[in-house]
Amino acid sequence: MDFKNSDTIPGPRTEDRLPQTVQAAVKIVIVGGFGVGKTTMVGSVSEIKPLTTEETMTQAGIGIDDNFGSDTKTATTVAMDFGRISITEKLVLYLFGTPGQERFWFLWNGLFEGALGAVVLIDTRRLEVSFDVIGRLEERGVPFVVAVNSFPDAPRYPVEELRQALDLAPEIPIVECDARRRASSRDTLMTLMRFLHSLAMTGALT
């Protein structure tokens, strides 16, 4: 990007600018496997057109195609979509649609550690891609709810069967969701917030 003429730098549209009264932000992570609907969910509830932040990581080419000495490196760009919801004149909520592979998570400082909680999006056609994410969140003590995206040709399992298959504790909410619909995505976020609130009431939040 050419910064010489910074008049040309795209910025927020006037209506997307936050008021000066905003003092702090919170974040929620929407995590799930490839193509499960993360970007769709972020977009359906965001008040701004979803944006993308990128990070580059280089992988030292240890033992891989090591024909040119030990200097071979592969650069991978990892992108994360995010959106924003104004909560009060002082508080704003950001939603991040995050790839399911944990090796990407460390690229962004405190992405999960600082989040209020997470929504795990699952597609019942490919349930297994969510197993790893769920295990990682449990290990990190990140509170989460599970949202089952309603893809038309996906098998439908009774909630208790899903709970058993995903080996989820009885208190963890499992909801159906159509990420394309704002009301449905909002309800999913509300389910997460109510769950966090109940954890706070019982002092169970880690």
Add this chain to the structure above:
Amino acid sequence: MTPPQRQRRYPSQPPAPEPAAVGERRNPERMFVVGGDGGDRANLDLVTLIVARADPPPSATPEQTALLRLCTAPLSVAELSAYLSLPFSVVTVVLTQMLADELVEAHKPLVRQSVADRSLLEAVMHGLQKL
């Protein structure tokens, strides 16, 4: 049809949860190195809000000038990264210098606490209800 079954990697006792502290850079895969240079960086979260405190000084770099124009109103580091088309790590390097020079100020995010702030959770619920 029966769904596939998840196997817990730690079936008995879950390991102690990680502290909620923000800013420690965890690096579970040591093979990977984050882009950008590795100097001392300010502890900036994706949703740390940045606000300009000054007009661009004559000495400002083009990146700094662009950034100051963007954050005349509060803007998250993530948004700055998106609008400037720069990786998050590069933006944090630029901001570290600008914080030291007092060109911008940073507002830390509210993060998950061991004792959750119920009024914060209630405020978020109330805000979502209005959507």
